[in-house]
Amino acid sequence: MKRRDFLKTTSALMGGTILYGLGQPALAQSEPVKGGTLIWGHSETTQNLDMHQTGTASTGRVLQNVHDSIVTVDENLTVIPNLAESFEQSEDGLTYTFKLRSGVKFHNGKNMTSADVKFSFDRCRNPETGAVNFEVFNAVESIETPDDLTVVVTLDAVNAPFLSRLAENGAGVIMPEGSGDVQGTTPIGCGPFKFVRREFGNEVELERFDDYWGGPAYLDRVIAREITEPTVRLTGLRTGELHMINDIPADRIAEIEGDDSLQVVSWFPLNWDFVNFNHEFEPFKDPKVREAFDYMIDKEVLLEGALWGQGATTASPSYPTSASYNSDLGQRPQDIEKAKALLAEAGYGPGELSVVFKVTTNYPYHVESAQIMLEWFRLAGVDASIEQLTWSDWLSQVWVDKDFQISMMNFFTLWEPDFLYYSLWNTEGAFNYRKISHPKVDELTAQARVTVDPTERAAIYKQVQQVIHDDTLDIVLWFRNGTIGAQPNVQGLDTIVHPNGSNLRFHKVWLAEA
Template identity: 30%
Template sequence: MSDRLRRTRSGPALVGAVAAAALVLAACSDANTGDGDTSNTEPGSADLQPGGDLVIGVTSDPDTLFPWRATQFQAVHMLGNVYGTLTELDQNLDVVPGLAETWDVSEDGLTVTFTLRDGVTFADGSSFGSEDVVHSLESIRDEETAAVASSSLARVDEVTAPDESTVVLTLASPDAGLFANLASVNLAMLSSDDTEDALNTTPNGTGPFTFETRVPNQSVTLARNDAYWGEPALLDTVEFRVIPDESSIVSSLQSGNVQMAVFDDPLVADTATGSNVNVTETPQLSYHVLQLNARRGPLADLNVRLAIQCGIDRQQVLDTAALGEGEVTGPITSPAYRSDPNARPCPERDVERAKDYLAEADVDGPVVLETIVSQGEYATSVNEAQNLKAQLDEVGIELKIEPLESGAYVDRWVAADFDAAVALNGGRPEPDGMYGRYFTSDGNLNEVAGYSSPELDELFAQGLLATDDDERKQIYDDVSRHLEDNAVWVWLFTSYTYTVTDSSLQGFVPMANGSLQYLRTAGFAG
């Protein structure tokens, strides 16, 4: 880390307390009885003045305004300030109340009763109630909706509303990951009167900010929601301004035209120096990975996938793409269930072993993999792809790189239209929410994952039934080992985000999951 930068380190030491939050279902009754205000007031500062317009520099336009289908980071983080969820994660990644003020769980873990907050309204002024929760959860569960987090509700059999402020979930089996998963904006609560077409034009949520305007490929502007159920935000507006070139964002920060940006490239962050600029470095749960589609062509052969895994020096990719600022990782980055990065067939690069695996593979001719890579969504992608290509060339495997702009990349990725994909995927504190939708046979992103097995199906089922911390850790260790032994993907490294802010902007708390939810506590010093 450069000593030229006035950096501060932010984020939990990637807290083990998440395990307790994930296991709250197993605690049965009185799962949460807090007043729910802590997450809204704790990070703020009494010295900040209400008002002001914040401009955040971003490199790409959100590819959707519909929260149930959002996978692009820019869309997810912006929409997280517009929409509310039944539960939330605080700055320590602990589960806290959201639109559900309290919840109780039956002794057998099969009935969850949520009590909703009173007086919550949507941005259009309509009231929020149990009918909206039933509509939202049932719509997410409906295959036709194509919601990207529908697997998080796979164990829900029925959603009912005994009255306006109560919602009851009947589960087929206990679900230890339910409450952490419900905090995702992909499970946002929408009005039962809204449609996808309408929301893709004018989002209508219950969050601390409301959607104001969008100029495609230029900006999205949010305004403070004065009717928000929690402590109102300090800022009048937040504009996400699209500036494709990161060096131009840095210049705008230094000139004061932009007051905030989040970079993932330490070299870019190093250039953002100046007396008016602060930089906060935050370790992330998200992970860089070479995704392999094991259902296509030569990748269906395990020996080919093992050759790829053994042919890659992950530290070299990290050093080349991110100046070594990060950590080599295994599959699971969740704090309480973190994988051992060396628990794999080739902990270190072994070119000769890779060539042996390739020689044993039942494939005809050279192995050439159509490999997609996103340009614009995160800065290190192309450098990662080029380094991976150079390393695998030495093994006799060609990555045929196809750079795509962010929106086109997401479309190809969601359709699983690739042999391999250089990806930055979001991590979650709950491992089932992180991977259950990918690697179970009925997971809604299993086509994207390109792999499933009966063994993994059983392990994920066990993980949600387990009530003991150590037992869950062992189960997810087994999940990780299966993924690595079968070279399902090649997990590379976790890295940092670098939140660059004007020194007058205070009260914002960067989070390990990349969320920008604490824009609601940010403000300008008087």
């Protein structure tokens, strides 16, 4: 299955460390220059622009520059103040007091107060909002605003990850009071850039917000052009039509790294990928069938075939530097005969099981992965076919309607283990589009929420990973590398990647004079 000399860059990335690399800049770093419009070739299309409602990292990557959260994380993923100047937690773990920064302005000119925080939190936890992170606030008993710059959140039960869940814009974003109705089309925040316009499926335009509390950005504007086809994106960079792109085509990275006229930023990991089963599709109700599919896949060959080796295989989706990462897990090796035997035990002989693999063209390497896997499925006696969907159709059919049999997806920014395991594998999890309902997982993820000691919590999440693996609730494949290609005049690239490895921040990026 190998298709020539694949790129072998992952060996230096292992060992539990997130690594960032900046390729040799074609232009030496200069003093920041104010002005100019940066054209970014965005590898994905944005969807609903409401930061509470969107579940896509593609949209969040743009809105990261429009919104700010009440707290954030540093390079070590430690929670630190942001829109809150400081925060305190009571000894019993039930009360959180946030002191807000004075003078923070929203893009509509309004000063941020505690009323905006209360509005944002109440909106996120209101079931009618349809917020993907609603369960962050499940234990909230009351939200009080004793003055304009103080917010007191009281819980009715300990929720150990509460503060860290607020460090992501999804739950922790602060919107102006009463702005909910317009957030989906014209988002209003207090970030370094304000939203100007969006041509759906084409581009999003952002403009510098001069009254940003953290100091104005250097760039006048950022235009995110949505170009999902990798070759077209790379051509735009080479011709100078684009200042930068994310997701350099995996098979062209070495070529771009060797081009002295371009810059390359790379880091590990950007995201993790997994194969999904619909647990209400009759064959996949049987764990033997799910395990059989796991044995059909050669993860290393798939990594090379679809990603040209730009990543590292893993059996755990936990952030590789997280204390929760279960390093004892190992992926099942490819064993077609074992897969056939498991299918036979489940009552499926050769040709008696048919599956449709729904995959989105938003991620071209998912299409390639599915094409490779289908050959293995057929070797194991499974009648398999592929249905390629646009990103909007995949979200509608697979994510929302849960109308699929087998699929593939990747997730970004899930560095916080509660966000990862509760959202994706708990029966009530907001990201549980696979209809998984596993009593042990539900028990463990609920137990972790009331376990304050971080070592004990990490041990619980390791148990969750073991269950996911043993019962093949999904098939975790790999971590994928992140890459950015840029013109030589794009400066400040060492600041652009958020500590979570997914979001891109343009606040300190500038265009040097040629």
